[in-house]
Amino acid sequence: MHKRLKTIADELGISESLLLAKNLCLYQEATEFEVVYTDNQGRSYLLTPAAAAAWRALSTAAAVDDITLTLVSAFRSIDRQADIIRRKLAAAISIEDILTVLAPPGYSEHHTGRAVDISTPGTAPATLAFEQTAAFTWLNTHAQRFGFYLSFPQDNPYGYQYEPWHWCYHPAPHDLPHYNLS
Ligand SMILES: [Zn+2]
Structure with a gap:
């Protein structure tokens, strides 16, 4: 495993067997960004230029159909992912439980700069309620045309909870930049 990631995994108590059991992919961290949105607290959301x-x-296509898609999360660095997990561990949540809702550092699509968490007005961000919205129905019909795929459907093989809000841009399925592990 990539040395920096091994150090982080060791510190967080994420064992190699736990990683292997989850069928996860190790993704490269994005290096080029564009600001796609700045929220009313001045926080900027970054994606790679293509994403x-x-x-x-x-x-824009959604807006034409009277659907408002709100960005609630975009690029999140590997270090930031580790910080979020550290805080949950400090709150006495087990690493196994944490990893049903968060990817181990290095294995999250968010640090590729291509993944987005999407919400729509009137719905709490990153909740299953998003599945009941017109925005989710619209995404299911149209998102693939723009290269966006739902990463974690129900009963996904990675052991994550169903995430109707998490979509990832990859022009062809599974075409994300992986680390070469050989
Ligand atoms: Zn997400």
């Missing part, structure tokens, strides 16, 4: 262009096209 940013695809997101703009997707959200």
Whole structure:
């Protein structure tokens, strides 16, 4: 495993057997970004230039159909992912439970700069309620045309909870930049 990731995994108590059991992919961290959105607290949301262009096209097409897609999460660095897990461990949540809702550092699509968590007005972000919205129905019909795929459907093989809000841009299925582990 990548040395920096091994150090982080050891520190967080994420064993190699736990990683192997989850069938996860190790993704490269993005290095080029564009700001796609700045929220009313001044926080900027970053994606790679290609994913940013695809997101703009997707959200514009949705708006034409009277669907508002709100970005609630975009690029999140490997270090930031480790910080979030550290805070949950400090709150006495077990690493096994944490990893049903968060990817181990290095294995999250969010640090590829291509993944987005999407919400729509009137719905709490990152909740199953998103599945009942017109925005989710619209995404299921149209998102693939813009290269966005639902990463974690129900009963996904990675042991994650169902995430109707998490979509990832990859022009061909599974075409994400992996680390070469050989
Ligand atoms: Zn997500």
